[in-house]
Amino acid sequence: FLFPYACSFRSAAAEAAAALKPYSKSGPEQMKRMAARRVGSTYAYDLPALFEVSLINAWRESSNSAGMPTIRSLLTATELVMNEDNTGVELVQRPAGLNDVGMVGWVLSMKTPEYPEGRDIVLIANDVTFQAGSFGVKEDEFFYRASEYARAHGIPRIYVACNSGARIGLVESLKPLFKVAFKDENNPSLGFEYLYLSENDYNDLPRGTVAAERVEIESSGEVRYRLSDIIGQIHGIGVENLRGSGLIAGETSLAYDEVFTLSFATGRTVGIGAYLVRLGQRVIQQRDGPIILTGFQALNKLLGRDVYTSLDQLGGPEIMLPNGVSHELVENDQEGVNAIVRWLSYVPSSIEVDPPITTPSDPVERDVEFTPPKGAPYDVRHMLAGSPEGERGFFDVGSFKEYLADWGKSVVVGRARLGGVPMGVIAVETRTGDRVIPADPANADSREVVEPQAGQVWFPDSAYKTAQAIEDFGRGEKLPLMIFANWRGFSGGTRDMFGEVLKFGAKIVDALRKYEQPVFIYLPPNGELRGGAWVVVDPTINERMMEMYADKESRGGILEPPGICEVKFRKADQIKAMHRLDAELIALDERLAQASDSSADDDSAAAELASVKAEIMKRENALLPVYLQIAHEFADLHDRSGRMVSKGVVRDVLEWKTSRQFFYWRLRRRLLEKALIERVQKEDAAAGTHRAMQWDEVTRLLQELVGDAAVWDDDRLFVEWVGSHVSTDFQLLLDSIRTDSTRSRVKELLGALAGFEKQEILDSLE
Numbered sequence: 001f002l003f004p005y006a007c008s009f010r011s012a013a014a015e016a017a018a019a020l021k022p023y024s025k026s027g028p029e030q031m032k033r034m035a036a037r038r039v040g041s042t043y044a045y046d047l048p049a050l051f052e053v054s055l056i057n058a059w060r061e062s063s064n065s066a067g068m069p070t071i072r073s074l075l076t077a078t079e080l081v082m083n084e085d086n087t088g089v090e091l092v093q094r095p096a097g098l099n100d101v102g103m104v105g106w107v108l109s110m111k112t113p114e115y116p117e118g119r120d121i122v123l124i125a126n127d128v129t130f131q132a133g134s135f136g137v138k139e140d141e142f143f144y145r146a147s148e149y150a151r152a153h154g155i156p157r158i159y160v161a162c163n164s165g166a167r168i169g170l171v172e173s174l175k176p177l178f179k180v181a182f183k184d185e186n187n188p189s190l191g192f193e194y195l196y197l198s199e200n201d202y203n204d205l206p207r208g209t210v211a212a213e214r215v216e217i218e219s220s221g222e223v224r225y226r227l228s229d230i231i232g233q234i235h236g237i238g239v240e241n242l243r244g245s246g247l248i249a250g251e252t253s254l255a256y257d258e259v260f261t262l263s264f265a266t267g268r269t270v271g272i273g274a275y276l277v278r279l280g281q282r283v284i285q286q287r288d289g290p291i292i293l294t295g296f297q298a299l300n301k302l303l304g305r306d307v308y309t310s311l312d313q314l315g316g317p318e319i320m321l322p323n324g325v326s327h328e329l330v331e332n333d334q335e336g337v338n339a340i341v342r343w344l345s346y347v348p349s350s351i352e353v354d355p356p357i358t359t360p361s362d363p364v365e366r367d368v369e370f371t372p373p374k375g376a377p378y379d380v381r382h383m384l385a386g387s388p389e390g391e392r393g394f395f396d397v398g399s400f401k402e403y404l405a406d407w408g409k410s411v412v413v414g415r416a417r418l419g420g421v422p423m424g425v426i427a428v429e430t431r432t433g434d435r436v437i438p439a440d441p442a443n444a445d446s447r448e449v450v451e452p453q454a455g456q457v458w459f460p461d462s463a464y465k466t467a468q469a470i471e472d473f474g475r476g477e478k479l480p481l482m483i484f485a486n487w488r489g490f491s492g493g494t495r496d497m498f499g500e501v502l503k504f505g506a507k508i509v510d511a512l513r514k515y516e517q518p519v520f521i522y523l524p525p526n527g528e529l530r531g532g533a534w535v536v537v538d539p540t541i542n543e544r545m546m547e548m549y550a551d552k553e554s555r556g557g558i559l560e561p562p563g564i565c566e567v568k569f570r571k572a573d574q575i576k577a578m579h580r581l582d583a584e585l586i587a588l589d590e591r592l593a594q595a596s597d598s599s600a601d602d603d604s605a606a607a608e609l610a611s612v613k614a615e616i617m618k619r620e621n622a623l624l625p626v627y628l629q630i631a632h633e634f635a636d637l638h639d640r641s642g643r644m645v646s647k648g649v650v651r652d653v654l655e656w657k658t659s660r661q662f663f664y665w666r667l668r669r670r671l672l673e674k675a676l677i678e679r680v681q682k683e684d685a686a687a688g689t690h691r692a693m694q695w696d697e698v699t700r701l702l703q704e705l706v707g708d709a710a711v712w713d714d715d716r717l718f719v720e721w722v723g724s725h726v727s728t729d730f731q732l733l734l735d736s737i738r739t740d741s742t743r744s745r746v747k748e749l750l751g752a753l754a755g756f757e758k759q760e761i762l763d764s765l766e
Helices: 012-020 028-038 044-061 137-153 199-204 239-258 272-279 296-303 333-344 380-385 460-474 494-498 501-513 531-535 561-568 571-581 583-597 602-637 641-646 656-686 695-706 709-713 715-725 729-751 755-765
Strands: 075-082 089-092 103-110 119-126 157-161 179-182 192-198 210-216 223-230 261-265 283-286 328-330 401-403 411-418 421-428 433-437 449-453 481-484 519-523 528-530 546-551 555-557 652-654
Touching: 028 044, 044 075, 044 103, 044 119, 044 333, 075 137, 089 137, 103 137, 119 137, 137 157, 137 239, 157 272, 179 223, 192 199, 192 210, 199 223, 239 261, 239 272, 261 272, 261 333, 283 333, 328 333, 380 411, 380 421, 380 481, 411 460, 411 656, 421 460, 421 656, 460 481, 460 501, 494 501, 519 656, 528 531, 546 641, 546 656, 555 641, 561 602, 571 583, 571 602, 583 602, 641 652, 652 656, 656 695, 656 715, 656 729, 695 709, 695 729, 709 715, 715 729
Parallel strands: 119 157, 157 261, 261 283, 283 328, 421 481, 481 519, 519 546, 528 555, 546 652
Antiparallel strands: 075 089, 075 103, 103 119, 179 192, 192 223, 210 223, 401 411, 411 421, 433 449
């Protein structure tokens, strides 16, 4: 390149971004860039350039790289600024750095591989070069209005955080004016009674700057104004900033409910900044971006000694990844923006539409090549994404991305594609792991605690993680959900019951009950689902959306075979089975009966009887190990997939190798079915009838419209039928529903009128 660049981005890609829009080595902008780098962040006005680089990389890595638009058309950034009456934001094009508040925002129009025609997002960022990125009243108001804009347009809201929390300040003009009423003017160490202003200084202040009581000193006649409150003329130096913090905290919570929210902690984020990151739920954290409530120096003062030495001890990645606040760790700001763009690839462009379906490069019809081993722990990620040996997994090759990997490690969650369709994924770790609780430097007696966690078990953290992931998938992302259910149950020991495992397990039910996208629960090969773990994912929680399937080699039941045999097939029952089935014991039983009925003398009969009993006991002891296995097998036969499907608790039994193809067509069918039903309901509701059509009613109408039972029962045929009939037969159905709904509404309205009023209306229509 012809120009030297002074921006110290942390990657070659970020340096390339600077080349797109060159700037000089000196000047106000470059000074701000350097100031931002000193706190480990990027100047806010350079963020769009990082997005531009990420879009270039995303296109080059996509299967449709040949369709990449020109680089200059990939991204358009239009800045958001407050309008003149401060009632909202407006879009403007202006040079960088003209902001007069420490919060900036844009609408980014991006052409991505998923949306080559373009998609919009709202990007909000702290300008850390403006009063350390602190939150004052103006910053809070701008954040609120920009977030409100995202909600009003139903588009994703991205927040890039680097700040120092709520702004603090004092009325600087009073510092050289106030005086002190000491108890003894000659001995100030005895303390003071109050602060005051002289009469002249008080009268010179603008009205309302302070609240003060007039005091006249009898001995000298001096008039003082004893200060009771300092108010000041500047709005934004104290508690009013906390009110603003509350405003944007509530707005962020609402935004999470209504649109896709994602935060990137690019530098330190403090106080309200930390809460905003958490309230948006989804968090990417840069390695040098601690998320904290207060600084370590303040805590040291509170403790009266130097305990903490860095912000990372309070909110660095070693804290925020294992506790589930941060979903993903990145090394620098370009990686962070890359992660944002990748996350957005699973997310719909608007809350009004479904997630983007891409053309799959991985054939839907291929077999799933990795098979979970029987009776041995394995890395469940190989089942999802493929093994290092090249065996392909369930989802499209290269599409699975894990999140929250360092929290609740007995559960794996992420996002992936199945035949190009984005999905949320929840799977189960089968290997034993450790939960590490760090020692607290503030407590000299504190020690690091390592808690072992068995595989296939829900613990408090992994149950919470499961519920949180379901909430995230459903809110803003609108992802269909695949749960590979392989849980033996919940950990119910004293430690985990105290740790609220019951509460977090219940949250899984709450999240699934409200889920509005298709949910598939699949018991994988050699997997099992038992007891309370079955209960919290049973399809009856949300029958409209949830379906359960079992692999041919899976198991489901209340207790595992050894457990149920302890209750229902005990040693006595096993011995009964021996005596019924074992030829040697049958013969010994006959000898025992003969010996018991013998007319021989008492001594010989007793000896024979004791001998036979001893032989029986010896034979029983020899057979007990194998009959214990037989009992377990007998119990296991009650847990197999054939019984599950015959009892109607699963919809079907599947073969693992062909499950990918099955679920692809089932997913496509369920998505189309849902979209058609919602269109019918929307058409019906538009007529304003009091009784809206219910889901089951519309399903029956669709079934009648399809007509052919073979088409209705076959997912692939149904998808193909919709593709060829949606513009004809289905449109006729909508027209019919619209007519019937309008007729019902008119009849309802006319029925509320008197006869002559009704006739007047009918006459006016002629």
